[in-house]
Amino acid sequence: MHPVPEPASPSIARLIEELNRLPGIGPKSASRLAYHLLRVPHEQARSLADAIVQVIDTVGHCTTCFNLAETDPCPICRGGRDATTICVVEEPLDVAAIERTGAYTGVYHVLHGTISPMDGIGPEDIRLRELIARCQDGIHEVILALDPNLEGDATTMYIVRLLGPSGIRLTRLARGLPTGGDLEYADETTLARALEGRREAG
Numbered sequence: 587m588h589p590v591p592e593p594a595s596p597s598i599a600r601l602i603e604e605l606n607r608l609p610g611i612g613p614k615s616a617s618r619l620a621y622h623l624l625r626v627p628h629e630q631a632r633s634l635a636d637a638i639v640q641v642i643d644t645v646g647h648c649t650t651c652f653n654l655a656e657t658d659p660c661p662i663c664r665g666g667r668d669a670t671t672i673c674v675v676e677e678p679l680d681v682a683a684i685e686r687t688g689a690y691t692g693v694y695h696v697l698h699g700t701i702s703p704m705d706g707i708g709p710e711d712i713r714l715r716e717l718i719a720r721c722q723d724g725i726h727e728v729i730l731a732l733d734p735n736l737e738g739d740a741t742t743m744y745i746v747r748l749l750g751p752s753g754i755r756l757t758r759l760a761r762g763l764p765t766g767g768d769l770e771y772a773d774e775t776t777l778a779r780a781l782e783g784r785r786e787a788g
């Protein structure tokens with residue numbers, strides 16, 4: 587391991603520290619990115635800073651599906667989709683991944699996490715109550731599209747137990763997604779096939 591050289595100024599040090607907090611960015615990459623931003627034309631670096639400020643100022647949560655959106659309800663909830671089918675996912679990135687397949691015409695529900703006792707995340711810490719509330723009326727099918735790992739499976743089983751008595755059709759994605767992987771990394775064909783081949787959950 588080569589030590590990362592000390593930055594020349596406190597501002598650079600701060601930028602490196604902030605970049606280092608991003609997922610997948612280690613101290614060396616953070617340092618490389620910071621010095622890169624100092625080399626590019628000022629407008630380009632400023633445009634990146636503006637994009638970050640704009641996104642945090644304009645993007646919020648849809649109060650129906652809890653996906654990220656600039657409007658409430660979001661474009662998917664606003665109409666034109668099959669509102670009797672809800673696809674339950676862990677995070678907004680999963681919605682983006684499923685939308686890219688073009689194979690899904692229903693609506694979504696973003697839990698913003700999974701039940702994970704190891705991390706102290708219980709059912710009340712994710713958007714589960716809101717999902718149950720949505721399922722009180724006129725829902726035909728709930729597709730459980732959580733990541734194929736321990737927490738995803740545990741959350742799926744928990745929802746199946748809660749919604750089992752409701753008579754709503756409960757399905758989960760077909761096997762074939764890389765086990766332990768993230769839904770968002772599955773390619774479109776695999777994801778579309780997993781959705782198409784969904785089976786009864788529980």
Ligand code: ZN
Nearest residue numbers: 648651660663
């Ligand atoms: Zn929505």
